[in-house]
Amino acid sequence: MGSRIMTMKRQAAELGRIRTGYSRPNPKPNGRPIPVKSKTFILTSHSREYIAAAADLYGGPVEQWTPQGQPVAQWRVITEATELRAILPAGDPLDQANEKWTAGGCERRCDGVTEKLSGRPCICLAQYGDDWHERKPEEVCRPTSRVGVFLPDLPDLGVWRLETKSYYAADALAGGLDTVLQATGGRGLLPVRMWIEQRKAVRGGKTKQFQVIVVVPSLPKLRHALSGPISTAAALDPASLDRPAIEAAPVERPDYLAEARGCRTADDVIGVWHKAREAGHGSDELLADLKTIAEDISKGIDPQTGEVGDQDDDELGPDDEGVYDVEVLGEGDGPVGEEPPAAPARSSWPTAAQPGSGARR
Known part of the structure; x- marks a missing residue:
C-alpha cells in the first residue's frame, strides 16, 4: 500500500473558473480596463x-x-444561465482571505x-481603520472568496472554482455556505443551487449597489436538508429522495367473466359479482354479462363452449352398437320423471346502482 505526505493538500483537479464579471477595454489611451458586472454566470x-460543453448546456x-x-x-x-446546479464536495469548500495582488504576485494574504x-x-x-474596505482597490486588500464545486453535467471529474472579490458578497457567501453545511457537517456531497442576486446597502449616507452569489441546498423538501448527509446517488x-424506495407494482383487474364461465352453478356466478362489487369493479355492463352466464x-x-350438457362425458353417449353404458333405473329405484331443480331466484342479484353497494361506474 502506498503512503502519503501528511501535510500535502488533497484536492480535486481544477477544470475551470466560475465568474460573475468581466472587463471591457477602456476607450481612453492607456486607461485601465473597465469592470462589468454580469447578470449571468461566466465560465x-x-x-x-x-x-464548448458549457456553451451547449x-x-x-x-x-x-x-x-x-x-x-x-x-x-x-458568457452564458445565458442566471442559475447553476452544482454539487458541493465534502469538507468546507470555502476559502476566504483579504488579498492584495501586484504584478509580482500575492503581496498580502x-x-x-x-x-x-x-x-x-x-x-x-x-x-x-474599520472602514478600510471602502478604500480604492489598489490601496488595500480585497476580500477574496473561492469555492470549488462540481458541475455534474459537464465532462470529467474536477472542480470549477467560483471566485468573487466583493466585500459584501464575501459576507453573504460565507453565511449562505454555513447554512448549507449545517445539513451535512461537511460530510458527504450536497447538491446546491447558485444564482446571482443584486443587492444594495447604505453606508455613510451613500447607497452602494453590489451583487452576491446565493447558495442554497437543492433538495425536494426542507426536511431533506436537515436530515444529515445523503448518498452520492441522491x-x-x-428528486430520488422523494420517491418510494420500491414502487408498488400495478394491480391487475381480475378477469371476472373468465372466472364466472368456470362456475358450476348460478349461485357461484352471483358470488363472482359480489367479489367484483366489493373490489370497486362493479358496473351495469359486468352485471348484465354475469346474469347471462348464470x-x-x-x-x-x-x-365456455355454448353447448348443451357435458359434451366431454363420452360414457353418456351410445357405443358403436347404439348401446348406452348407463344403469337404467326402474320404478321405485330413483327420481325417474322428477322435475329438475329451479334456477336461483333473480332477487339474489344486487344491482350496480344499489345504494351502499360500493359499485363504481
Whole structure:
C-alpha cells in the first residue's frame, strides 16, 4: 500500500473558473480596463472542450480570452444561465482571505487579524481603520472568496472554482455556505443551487449597489436538508429522495367473466359479482354479462363452449352398437320423471346502482 505526505493538500483537479464579471477595454489611451458586472454566470478554462460543453448546456458563444496581466490565452463563455446546479464536495469548500495582488504576485494574504506572509497584524486595519474596505482597490486588500464545486453535467471529474472579490458578497457567501453545511457537517456531497442576486446597502449616507452569489441546498423538501448527509446517488438525483424506495407494482383487474364461465352453478356466478362489487369493479355492463352466464348455466348450457350438457362425458353417449353404458333405473329405484331443480331466484342479484353497494361506474 502506498503512503502519503501528511501535510500535502488533497484536492480535486481544477477544470475551470466560475465568474460573475468581466472587463471591457477602456476607450481612453492607456486607461485601465473597465469592470462589468454580469447578470449571468461566466465560465472560463484552459480547455476549449469544457467551455464548448458549457456553451451547449448553458448557452452563449465560445470565445478565446486572455486574463488581465497574464500571457496565456484561455477560453470563455458568457452564458445565458442566471442559475447553476452544482454539487458541493465534502469538507468546507470555502476559502476566504483579504488579498492584495501586484504584478509580482500575492503581496498580502490576511485573515482579518494577521497578515500571513509577514506575520504582522492586519495592515489595512492599522492604516485605515474599520472602514478600510471602502478604500480604492489598489490601496488595500480585497476580500477574496473561492469555492470549488462540481458541475455534474459537464465532462470529467474536477472542480470549477467560483471566485468573487466583493466585500459584501464575501459576507453573504460565507453565511449562505454555513447554512448549507449545517445539513451535512461537511460530510458527504450536497447538491446546491447558485444564482446571482443584486443587492444594495447604505453606508455613510451613500447607497452602494453590489451583487452576491446565493447558495442554497437543492433538495425536494426542507426536511431533506436537515436530515444529515445523503448518498452520492441522491446528490446526483435529488428528486430520488422523494420517491418510494420500491414502487408498488400495478394491480391487475381480475378477469371476472373468465372466472364466472368456470362456475358450476348460478349461485357461484352471483358470488363472482359480489367479489367484483366489493373490489370497486362493479358496473351495469359486468352485471348484465354475469346474469347471462348464470342463466346459461341454469339452462344446462356450458358458458365456455355454448353447448348443451357435458359434451366431454363420452360414457353418456351410445357405443358403436347404439348401446348406452348407463344403469337404467326402474320404478321405485330413483327420481325417474322428477322435475329438475329451479334456477336461483333473480332477487339474489344486487344491482350496480344499489345504494351502499360500493359499485363504481
